[in-house]
Amino acid sequence: MxxxxxxxxxxxxxxxxxxxxxxxxxxxxxxxxxxxxxxxxxxxxxxxxxxxxxxxxxxxxxxxxxxxxxxxxxxxxxxxxxxxxxxxxxxxxxxxxxxxxxxxxxxxxxxDPSGKKPGLPKAGFVFPCMYKGNMYQESSAYEARIKVFIHNTWDWIDITFRKSDVDYILHHCQEREECVPVLMRKGKEWFLTFSFEEQATLTSIPFKEQKILAVDLGINSACVCSAMCADGTVLGKHFFFLPGENDCLSHAIGRIKKAQQHGARKIPRLWARAKGINDAIAVKTAQFIIDIAVLYNVDVIVFEHLGLKGRKRGSKKQRLHLWKARHTQSVVTDKAHRLGMRISRINAWDTSRLAFDGTGRVLRGTESAKTNGSYSVCEFQSGKVYHCDLNAAYNIGARYFIREILKSLPETARLDMEAKVPSCAKRSTCTLSTLISIHAALAA
Structure with missing residues (x-):
């Protein structure tokens, strides 16, 4: 690709x-x-x-x-x-x-005339491509010439780039094919945006031989990763916390809230600070996920398919609005494809609510006396207290393998499997215990 x-x-x-x-x-x-x-x-x-x-x-x-x-x-x-x-x-x-x-x-x-009729097209915010030779010529590594409209005519001018930008591209993109640059503006500054193309070959190992990394992205903990095999064997589990960044983000949100309570409507500097902290959390989380994937040499990284639309409620609704789960997944996707790993997403319904051992719905927060009101841990029906995000990571990995197994079976074999393991008939009720039961049925 x-x-x-x-x-x-x-x-x-x-x-x-x-x-x-x-x-x-x-x-x-x-x-x-x-x-x-x-x-x-x-x-x-x-x-x-x-x-x-x-x-x-x-x-x-x-x-x-x-x-x-x-x-x-x-x-x-x-x-x-x-x-x-x-x-x-x-x-x-x-x-x-x-x-x-x-x-x-x-x-x-x-x-289907629902909604507003499409408006006539306009140029909008398009930017010109500076084709090499005709519009753009490189003089040296840090200098170039571009043709622009100046003094009532189209003429060449000399431009200079920042050394840090050029050195960064030379370090990271030397092996990639450079495409046509685009003259762009951001605020009061002007840039030449260069696109780079590269070829990547994704893994094509059968799912029975695959190792996956199931990832549960969270708000309290940045992410919990679990490396798994197709038979449900857990190879490793890793937690990633960013207490310093989360504390800075909470402080930034508090400053925004206080300014809004005093009547301030436009506070771009405070929002820019909160956005910068949030971006840093997303990038660090994505790098941690890739590091763990490389450590276990996995073939697929599995995420939840998160629906983040709609109104947010509760004490952490501001954090939910700022949660950059999709941006984290996007960064991981780019890095993983470059390493030949695939990305998959599964149904996120009840991954945290159902116990991985098949005992049913867990108790969280004020529902259990053992959790002390915390949503980071949960109580199983058997009385065991377990980490919520790790429980979800097990279920995420299990649902991926269950989907692949059922897709590979003929229709009659699939119906027979659903009769033997009823919980696999509905994807939103599958847990790690379901995957173990399916393997037991296949072995029998």
Whole structure:
């Protein structure tokens, strides 16, 4: 599979000089969008993206052999004289994509008119691609030349990059294929964003021989990992806590709450601090998961499929709003694919509520006298007190293997297995004891 990553190089010493370039590019995209909307019947007949771009170019770009065109781009209202050819083609491709998406959404809305009708496409916040040779030339490792609109014409200017950005890319992306950079703005600063492509081969071991890492992401503990085999054998369990970061995040949330109680509505610095701490927690958690996966040489990392939409309630609703579980899973996915590991997600329903030993529903918080009101531990029906997140990690790994086993069985064998082990018929009731029972039935 192909993996794409992007890194930014900050352009030093310039702040406002690229505004005209960005403005003209977005006006060009708007111009080609209007042409595509009028001539979509002709453009849509083309099969490939290259043919569509050529079709729009024939309608808008005058040449020596084609002096008269229906929509002359160079004579359009803003004035696109000497507009670079590669930038023009990038604008055409952007416009074709936006119009195609709009017409597809419009067709779906006409078939089922629920919600608001799709609005006409616009350029929006698109940024220009600086094609190598025509728009971008490297002078040295830390310097380059780009063609921009300056002094009422398109001309080359010299730019300088930060040494830290260049050295970081050289260290991490030397073996990857570099794609076309994009001129982007963030706040008052300008960057060239480089995309890198690399090939990765994911493991294709049969599930019976796989080792997995079942991960339960939490709020009290950052994550709990359990390495497992297909027969339910637990190879290892690891806990990851970030007490310092959690304390800093609680302090940052308290400052935000206090400022809001005093009537402050816009507090960007306080929110930026809380966001930075939260990002650090997600990145450190993802790195810990990858380290444990490498330690046990696992083939698959298994997460819960978390539904985080809806209103949050309770004393920790602010922490739930800030919880970056999906961002953590995304970071782990990128790192794992680069190492050849696969990612899988299972049904998250009742993974913490059901005991892994099959004794039924656990008691948590105020439901049990043994837990002292804590939701970090739970009491089984047998009276045993166990860690909640570790119990969930066992059930997560078991549900992955149960799903793979049942998928591999023929229909009659699957029905026979559900008759022998009734709890495997419903995925949301499967636990580690269910997986052990299935293996016992298969062995018999």
């Amino acid at each position: 192909k993996i794409f990553t992007s890194y930014r190089k900050k352009i030093k010493h310039y702040s406002h000089i690229f505004k005209d370039t960005l403005m003209f590019y977005r006006l060009a995209v708007d111009f080609f969008i209007s042409v595509c909307l009028k001539e979509w019947g002709q453009v849509s007949l083309c099969s490939s993206a290259k043919d569509k771009m050529t079709c729009v170019e024939r309608l808008t770009h005058a040449t020596k052999k084609r002096p008269v065109v229906q929509y002359d781009f160079s004579q359009a209202d803003p004035g696109f004289y000497k507009f670079p050819s590669y930038l023009r083609r990038a604008a055409i491709n952007e416009a074709v994509g936006k119009v195609s998406s709009y017409l597809s959404n419009l067709k779906n809305w006409e078939e």
